[in-house]
Amino acid sequence: MFLITHFILATIFSFFLFPLFGWDVWLIIVGGTFIDLDHFITNSFRFKKPKDIITYFSKQFKFFMRKAEGDNKVRLYPFHSIEFLVVLVTLALFFRPAFLILIGVVFHLISDFISDTFILKRFIRYFSIIGWLRKGKGL
Incomplete structure (x- = not known):
């Protein structure tokens, strides 16, 4: 799921929680959106050069839709x-x-699971750093 989609969904979700938490719901939006910074981290190991990372994310939509x-x-x-x-x-x-x-x-994790499993029909990540390292993937 794209970052903008997570932002929109987290904002809508936060709207319903506003009566409970007031203006602090902005932290829910942050948690629901910026968790995806790890995509940049993971791809920085993959591409090494900042220019390649920027190119990847600027063309991500076409790449994502073709490969998803x-x-x-x-x-x-x-x-x-x-x-x-x-x-x-x-x-x-x-x-x-x-x-x-x-x-x-x-x-965010629930929306990712729904999107990946039921819409895109894929499973693309390890849910444990320890499990990933034990499989010999390394960084």
């Missing part, structure tokens, strides 16, 4: 991992901002 269906290449996105989620849950127990970011992250 049936693309089962396994990738690691660290902010989408169970380890990141455990750290965030731990922080959320003590800090309200982390709790609101966690709500956005969980919403």
